[in-house]
Amino acid sequence: MAASSIDWAAVRAAASVRLAMPRTPLRGRAGERLGSGTGASLEFEDYRPYTPGDDLRHVDWAAYARSEMLSVRLYREEVAPRLDLVIDLSRSMAVTDEKLRAHGELSGLLACACTSTVADTRVITTSAAQPHPLQIPEDIERVFTCDAKLSGLEEGHLPFRRRSVRIVVSDFLFPHDADALISRLARESAWLAIIQLTLAEEAEPSPEGGRRLVDVEGHGELDVVIDDALIRDYRERFSRLRLGLSRAARRVGAPFAYVTAGTPVRDVARALAAAGVVEAA
Amino acid sequence: MIFATPLGLLALLAIPGIVAIHLFRRRFPVRPVAGLFLWNILRKSPEGGGKITRLPITTSLLLECLAALALALILAGARISPAGISQHLVVLLDDSASMAASNANGESTRDRAVRRVLTEIERLPSGARVTLIQSGERPSILAGPAALALEARTALAAWRPEAQHHSMALGIRLARELAGQTGKVMVVSDSASAARGESQFENGLWVSVGQAVANVGITAAQRTAAIDDTRGAVSLTVSSNSTERARRRLTISAGEKEVLARDLDVPPGTSSLTVPLPTGLQSVRVGLATDALQRDDAVMLAEPHPQMVAVENHLPDGRGRTALIKALSVLSGVRAAESGHLAFIDAAELDRPHPTDVWRAGFGRPPAAWVAPGDPKDLIGPFVLEKRHPLLLGMTLDGVVWSGAVPLVADAVRPVVSSGDQMLIGLPAGPTRTGTAMLFNLDLARTNLIRSPDWPILISNLVEMRRQSLPGPERWNYRSGEWVRVRLDRDPKGKLHYRCGAVERALPSGRQLEFIAPSPGGLLQILEDDQVLFEIGVNFLDEIETDLANQSMADAGALADVSGMRAENGASSDPLFWVLLAVGGLAMMLNWCLFTTGRNVRLFRRPSWS
Numbered sequence: 001m002a003a004s005s006i007d008w009a010a011v012r013a014a015a016s017v018r019l020a021m022p023r024t025p026l027r028g029r030a031g032e033r034l035g036s037g038t039g040a041s042l043e044f045e046d047y048r049p050y051t052p053g054d055d056l057r058h059v060d061w062a063a064y065a066r067s068e069m070l071s072v073r074l075y076r077e078e079v080a081p082r083l084d085l086v087i088d089l090s091r092s093m094a095v096t097d098e099k100l101r102a103h104g105e106l107s108g109l110l111a112c113a114c115t116s117t118v119a120d121t122r123v124i125t126t127s128a129a130q131p132h133p134l135q136i137p138e139d140i141e142r143v144f145t146c147d148a149k150l151s152g153l154e155e156g157h158l159p160f161r162r163r164s165v166r167i168v169v170s171d172f173l174f175p176h177d178a179d180a181l182i183s184r185l186a187r188e189s190a191w192l193a194i195i196q197l198t199l200a201e202e203a204e205p206s207p208e209g210g211r212r213l214v215d216v217e218g219h220g221e222l223d224v225v226i227d228d229a230l231i232r233d234y235r236e237r238f239s240r241l242r243l244g245l246s247r248a249a250r251r252v253g254a255p256f257a258y259v260t261a262g263t264p265v266r267d268v269a270r271a272l273a274a275a276g277v278v279e280a281a
Numbered sequence: 282m283i284f285a286t287p288l289g290l291l292a293l294l295a296i297p298g299i300v301a302i303h304l305f306r307r308r309f310p311v312r313p314v315a316g317l318f319l320w321n322i323l324r325k326s327p328e329g330g331g332k333i334t335r336l337p338i339t340t341s342l343l344l345e346c347l348a349a350l351a352l353a354l355i356l357a358g359a360r361i362s363p364a365g366i367s368q369h370l371v372v373l374l375d376d377s378a379s380m381a382a383s384n385a386n387g388e389s390t391r392d393r394a395v396r397r398v399l400t401e402i403e404r405l406p407s408g409a410r411v412t413l414i415q416s417g418e419r420p421s422i423l424a425g426p427a428a429l430a431l432e433a434r435t436a437l438a439a440w441r442p443e444a445q446h447h448s449m450a451l452g453i454r455l456a457r458e459l460a461g462q463t464g465k466v467m468v469v470s471d472s473a474s475a476a477r478g479e480s481q482f483e484n485g486l487w488v489s490v491g492q493a494v495a496n497v498g499i500t501a502a503q504r505t506a507a508i509d510d511t512r513g514a515v516s517l518t519v520s521s522n523s524t525e526r527a528r529r530r531l532t533i534s535a536g537e538k539e540v541l542a543r544d545l546d547v548p549p550g551t552s553s554l555t556v557p558l559p560t561g562l563q564s565v566r567v568g569l570a571t572d573a574l575q576r577d578d579a580v581m582l583a584e585p586h587p588q589m590v591a592v593e594n595h596l597p598d599g600r601g602r603t604a605l606i607k608a609l610s611v612l613s614g615v616r617a618a619e620s621g622h623l624a625f626i627d628a629a630e631l632d633r634p635h636p637t638d639v640w641r642a643g644f645g646r647p648p649a650a651w652v653a654p655g656d657p658k659d660l661i662g663p664f665v666l667e668k669r670h671p672l673l674l675g676m677t678l679d680g681v682v683w684s685g686a687v688p689l690v691a692d693a694v695r696p697v698v699s700s701g702d703q704m705l706i707g708l709p710a711g712p713t714r715t716g717t718a719m720l721f722n723l724d725l726a727r728t729n730l731i732r733s734p735d736w737p738i739l740i741s742n743l744v745e746m747r748r749q750s751l752p753g754p755e756r757w758n759y760r761s762g763e764w765v766r767v768r769l770d771r772d773p774k775g776k777l778h779y780r781c782g783a784v785e786r787a788l789p790s791g792r793q794l795e796f797i798a799p800s801p802g803g804l805l806q807i808l809e810d811d812q813v814l815f816e817i818g819v820n821f822l823d824e825i826e827t828d829l830a831n832q833s834m835a836d837a838g839a840l841a842d843v844s845g846m847r848a849e850n851g852a853s854s855d856p857l858f859w860v861l862l863a864v865g866g867l868a869m870m871l872n873w874c875l876f877t878t879g880r881n882v883r884l885f886r887r888p889s890w891s
Binding site: 092093095099171173174175198199202208210211212213214215216217219220221222223224230234237238241 | 308309310311312313314315316317318319320321
């Protein structure tokens with residue numbers, strides 16, 4: 001995909017959001033978020049007896065005056081959280097220009113949300129490639145080429161970091177077991193957000209008559225007559241797929257957002273906020 | 282490129298067929314989808330048929346066309362290299378019975394001939410071709426033309442010479458035709474070319490593998506049965522090419538029963554003997570003790586059933602009638618009758634109605650309608666005789682005064698004997714005549730013919746002609762190769778055929794049967810469906826083949842030095858065959874892999890939750 005296909009102006013106009021971080025302590029480098037260990041923040045956590053080598057600046061002299069025992073004040077650690085932004089770059093995400101454009105806008109929006117947060121952000125696309133660091137939102141264009149024959153989510157082990165915050169963007173239109181997939185994505189994560197992006201006609205197809213359906217990822221072709229009966233069956237299966245993802249996400253405490261291609265970016269941001277993926281900056 | 286079987290190119294029609302299939306097969310508008318597995322629930326087909334759209338040049342189409350092209354070229358025998366050059370040996374095998382003669386060691390001339398031919402075949406280079414011809418009155422091809430050596434060996438192993446004596450000329454001509462300019466001709470016989478009557482043989486190798494051995498054989502045999510007697514006889518002619526008297530045991534048997542056994546002292550050369558035989562024996566086997574050539578040691582003789590000719594004598598009293606009675610009295614197989622097969626009548630009655638199965642011989646003045654103006658003449662010759670007519674066999678009419686010859690109108694009678702423009706003996710002609718009649722334009726009361734030696738001959742010939750026309754076989758015992766003639770007394774109602782040993786042939790349906798006595802001979806049965814009509818004997822009886830004194834062993838001439846013939850050694854000998862086979866097979870395999878790969882994706886990539 002050409003980098004210019006992302007309408008950055010529209011994205012930035014709607015990108016007054018940041019990731020809705022979890023309330024639980026995080027792990028990461030020193031930053032602005034409270035960590036799970038002791039650190040150098042201003043938030044008091046506890047006392048402990050002084051031991052040689054402790055920083056004398058942390059000795060509570062008032063307490064020494066009261067008790068004649070040297071005590072050291074402990075403060076909460078402040079960390080920059082680890083963010084793993086997982087983007088599906090398979091061909092199915094570019095099955096139409098509309099879907100590709102929507103995918104670019106959604107990814108740009110999330111990139112903006114990630115970079116507005118002081119965090120160690122990486123973009124993961126596949127298990128084979130090294131994750132790409134995301135310093136500025138435009139960095140995402142370097143990896144945004146939807147030509148893979150297989151979604152990275154179908155691969156066994158993505159290079160996640162422990163206790164990282166993970167945001168996954170895909171259409172999930174590949175054969176999968178939702179519980180197993182979401183559990184795998186959530187394993188050893190600090191937080192997980194699932195965002196499904198599909199075309200409107202992928203969710204609600206209309207009768208078209210005889211068509212040769214060709215899988216864009218090369219998984220065969222099928223001659224069918226798209227009529228009401230077939231659409232009914234299809235819609236039922238698509239609903240089961242989306243519901244399965246939603247339930248699986250809920251089980252692991254991950255917010256799930258469903259985005260339809262063609263939705264304006266601002267409305268997408270609202271939908272993500274409503275799902276708890278992002279929050280107003 | 283050369284095509285061995287150009288008709289195979291018709292298989293190229295498969296290519297338009299493949300294109301048509303691809304052109305007309307049903308194709309829907311293509312719609313790319315992201316999750317095909319969600320659609321893979323129901324397969325639905327439109328009710329309408331296919332429609333013509335632009336031909337899609339797909340991999341499958343190309344592979345199928347490629348496979349069809351390759352297979353069509355294979356069928357057409359396509360080859361890039363011309364046919365190979367192979368040596369071609371044409372062997373003419375003498376099929377006469379004397380080739381089966383064995384020497385004292387039990388080795389036959391045929392064995393030596395086979396061994397010699399095999400030696401020549403082994404000398405030929407690999408891939409050489411051999412044509413084996415069997416000589417005979419009608420030469421035939423045993424192996425080939427231009428057969429492989431293996432086929433020639435098989436044909437040689439099955440070859441058994443047993444034919445009558447015959448000329449080698451036809452076989453040599455056939456061998457030269459088959460050899461053409463590129464083959465070598467070899468003749469294998471038991472005697473030298475000159476002895477076989479081919480002294481002019483050249484441009485080829487004549488191999489004699491014979492060996493002179495003593496042999497005694499039956500060269501002629503006849504079985505007679507007296508009509509008025511109760512005894513018959515077997516007359517044999519025995520030939521011996523030995524220089525000394527040979528002792529042989531003669532046996533005559535009827536079926537399993539031995540009728541007679543006698544030791545013969547056979548002198549060198551040809552000798553005859555007659556053995557009396559009781560009547561009532563259907564067919565007898567006459568055999569001599571086995572010697573060098575078994576083929577001439579036995580004959581099968583059928584019992585003859587001679588035909589009795591009934592004769593009516595209606596000649597007026599006088600010297601003519603008396604002379605006829607005297608002539609008939611010395612003939613066997615003749616009896617007087619009121620209603621017979623042959624009637625001697627006054628010639629004036631020849632134009633009257635009569636039964637068609639009665640032959641009539643009219644003597645005297647012809648009917649008035651046949652007579653031309655003029656007085657009767659007495660003629661002393663010269664007489665013009667139609668020599669080939671059976672009535673005149675042995676007649677000369679020397680010294681005969683032909684009296685009372687009446688002038689006849691033209692075309693009334695077809696002449697058999699005439700003098701000048703005067704017809705003397707003739708066959709009445711014209712559409713009104715029925716049956717067989719003969720006019721003897723003769724006054725028996727005045728002619729001296731009845732006192733000449735020609736008179737009994739004439740009457741005998743006439744009786745024998747009538748006898749020959751009676752139903753039944755012309756003879757009862759024949760040589761192989763002779764014409765057998767049988768007349769039936771009615772139209773056949775069933776399928777006619779004959780059986781002679783292992784030989785069985787169908788015969789054309791009709792009253793007159795003619796066929797060649799088959800070889801090797803034996804008792805021949807003529808059947809109508811399963812009913813036996815006649816049994817006759819067919820025997821070898823070949824004086825020349827019995828004589829084994831002139832056999833020799835020598836080579837004459839040499840195999841011609843020719844360039845060899847172009848011969849096809851099969852499609853697999855050409856590299857193009859294997860290339861086409863590989864291309865066709867690979868194309869089909871690839872096409873199949875492509876097909877099954879697409880199918881497998883749809884079959885096995887189903888979601889686990891579906």
